[in-house]
Amino acid sequence: MDVLKKTILSEGKVINEGVLKVDSFLNHAIKPSLMKEIGEEFAMLFKSNNITKIVTLESSGIAPSLMTALSLDCDLVFARKRKSLTMTDHLYSASVHSYTKQVTNEIAVSKELISPEDNILIIDDFLANGQAALGLADLVHQANATLIGFGIVIEKSFQPGRQILEDKGYRVESLARIANLSNGTVSFEDATIKL
């Protein structure tokens, strides 16, 4: 997705070989027109899959999910992150370890918000080690809903997330795939961008 790649090149900050900071348009500030295009792209990719609900993770997954849900005319649910969970009877929950932040969070959704009839598209801002994605998939499976696939805004293809998800048979659609962050610059898997 060219407009996304261009924005990553112009506004992303390579912190080190593993970390790309995109605070100016996705993770802290949000560019609505870009989110709209992202939503339309995900909707186009999954339009034939009868998606009934989008599941994402607070907070950075909400904006791209909302625009996708608007395009697909379905609701979305964002899982909440907590250091620990109490009173879990009404929740589906899973543990997610973040290698970037070196913390483990519990993520959870209310049981009443996902039903076995739902066809779910999981959307997240980043795919790196796949731990958040697996946690979200776990919630969907606990609800006995159908997981159609994953829509990822930015994939760090040099980390194992995609392989882990594909090995489980999941469909993964990423709008920008980063081959590496060497020498302080972003290199994409598909280097062709119409500038």
Next chain:
Amino acid sequence: MDVLKKTILSEGKVINEGVLKVDSFLNHAIKPSLMKEIGEEFAMLFKSNNITKIVTLESSGIAPSLMTALSLDCDLVFARKRKSLTMTDHLYSASVHSYTKQVTNEIAVSKELISPEDNILIIDDFLANGQAALGLADLVHQANATLIGFGIVIEKSFQPGRQILEDKGYRVESLARIANLSNGTVSFEDATIKL
């Protein structure tokens, strides 16, 4: 805003005289078409104010803010909540006490994301005791930006938030104003709804 009031009446759950749960369309699941109408309503209310940026608080403020920002053609920034903050040199931060949850969080935005030239609209999902609103206003003032006013999705008018903000001279626009939650039902300040 009739469509919002109707949704509150049909889907909101009165937990007790102080707490209204709106998990099915605003705080956990999100209804995109409703968010779009909310965004258009805020945009209409503030269209003559040359808003350059919307500031909100993760996570529930993001969806209505995104749709408003899309309508006003400006960016948005969501402040992050943390139990505690480290390395605050690059952040504007404030303490916010939640009477509902009985916790105090630090909220923060990166200094580079708000500038003195910005005309800011603060949007939040709820206005109750006004503590989150005051914390967000504090961040805006630390940046020496201009605070145009507050856009609130649901105001609990029986709590002091609006009065506190108005006493400071702030403009407050709420799309649904709840007079009370007595007897397990929602009563609005303006009872007229075109059903």
